[in-house]
Amino acid sequence: MNEEKTPAQAPKKKSKVGCCIGLSVFGLLLLGVVFYYVIGPFGLGLDLFGNQAKMDKVVDEALQRGAERQYTYAQPSTQAKTRTVDCSKLFKFSKLPRNNPLCVNLYNATAQDLQTKIDSGKYDRIVVYGDNIIMDAPSALASYTDMGTRIYNVAKFSDLVTLPKLMGLFGISNLKDMSFGIAPYKAIFYRVSTLGEGASVCGIWPDGEKISSCAIGDGMTIISDRIIAPEDNASVRFNAASAPTNMYYFIKFPTNCYTDDIFIHETTHNLISYSGQVPKWFNEQTAGFVGRVGPEEVCGANTLEKFRTKVDGKEVKNYTPVKFLGIFPAAETSHDYPESTCNQGVLTQWYRYLNEGGNWPSQFKTFFTDMRNSNPAVDSDAGIKQFLLSEDKDSQAATFVNSKCQ
Numbered sequence: 001m002n003e004e005k006t007p008a009q010a011p012k013k014k015s016k017v018g019c020c021i022g023l024s025v026f027g028l029l030l031l032g033v034v035f036y037y038v039i040g041p042f043g044l045g046l047d048l049f050g051n052q053a054k055m056d057k058v059v060d061e062a063l064q065r066g067a068e069r070q071y072t073y074a075q076p077s078t079q080a081k082t083r084t085v086d087c088s089k090l091f092k093f094s095k096l097p098r099n100n101p102l103c104v105n106l107y108n109a110t111a112q113d114l115q116t117k118i119d120s121g122k123y124d125r126i127v128v129y130g131d132n133i134i135m136d137a138p139s140a141l142a143s144y145t146d147m148g149t150r151i152y153n154v155a156k157f158s159d160l161v162t163l164p165k166l167m168g169l170f171g172i173s174n175l176k177d178m179s180f181g182i183a184p185y186k187a188i189f190y191r192v193s194t195l196g197e198g199a200s201v202c203g204i205w206p207d208g209e210k211i212s213s214c215a216i217g218d219g220m221t222i223i224s225d226r227i228i229a230p231e232d233n234a235s236v237r238f239n240a241a242s243a244p245t246n247m248y249y250f251i252k253f254p255t256n257c258y259t260d261d262i263f264i265h266e267t268t269h270n271l272i273s274y275s276g277q278v279p280k281w282f283n284e285q286t287a288g289f290v291g292r293v294g295p296e297e298v299c300g301a302n303t304l305e306k307f308r309t310k311v312d313g314k315e316v317k318n319y320t321p322v323k324f325l326g327i328f329p330a331a332e333t334s335h336d337y338p339e340s341t342c343n344q345g346v347l348t349q350w351y352r353y354l355n356e357g358g359n360w361p362s363q364f365k366t367f368f369t370d371m372r373n374s375n376p377a378v379d380s381d382a383g384i385k386q387f388l389l390s391e392d393k394d395s396q397a398a399t400f401v402n403s404k405c406q
């Protein structure tokens, strides 16, 4: 049961301004986005000085979510529609209260049902359960008066869009085979938590900043309450800390895409652990990668907008994130970036592997499906290296990786 922490924004180690996860006040996030775009300590925003119109446009766009899209929701299973869970017996984090929850099958309720019951003021938590998720959310958050609608939308979207998409990336069609033991049925448990609550379980960064979200094994997950305030997560910048001025993407979530980069990151940790126990650095960089490119898979094409990719100081076109990350050394997408040259080489080759054939989701799915099916020992640096090389059809892969591992 390893503790996995959400990366804040990638440039976390260099600037807290670009980091949203540690901020306790949602408004500060928006200010952070503005600040970043205008003042951008890594020069990203500096291009915009002297071009007020362009700067205004970027800032305006940063504060808005993208246009609505059409989403296809999966059909909930018969079991999901008919099951009843006794929330008094449901797992809860020992440090976090849940005294009198409203406990509801997501498919036997409407947003209005939830709202009416929340308005009664009797419940401290709202627990909704579906096919793939159990979501334990606060009944009140800041000044929001529409918690019923918020929780309903996020839970339903998570259960029938986000989870199926992310499970598809891993080649998982059903969570029932998961070894998770805490829920009354196989599901990922999300405890929607304030920053202070999250930190009480997830801990504190070395720099003293609180950690909002973490996946702690067995499907138990703390998720920042930012997930139910998506308008405050209007945009997320994505650049790699080890290449801050070179790689720059911007995630713009469509208005009705009820997910965020943190949710995708932590869910990825859960799905990785279903496939194998990999070294922490590989686990973290992979979750960091999916947290950043996953919104494109979940929310649709052009959710991830490229602003700039530079290689050797030159602007380059047609570099996708996965292709950029396959430049040695791979840029870091999360904390726990490997220090050793050998592991950096493995990480670089991992992204090259994903890029082979130009369809990273397909490669990703093959990799983790094979890992589950063949059950290789991948819990060490040598193990993950060996498994990658056994999967990789690039004839130069072994030569490259071994040259970094001498």
Ligand SMILES: [Zn+2]
Binding pocket: 004, 005, 006, 007, 265, 269, 284, 287, 288, 334
């Ligand atoms: Zn993580």
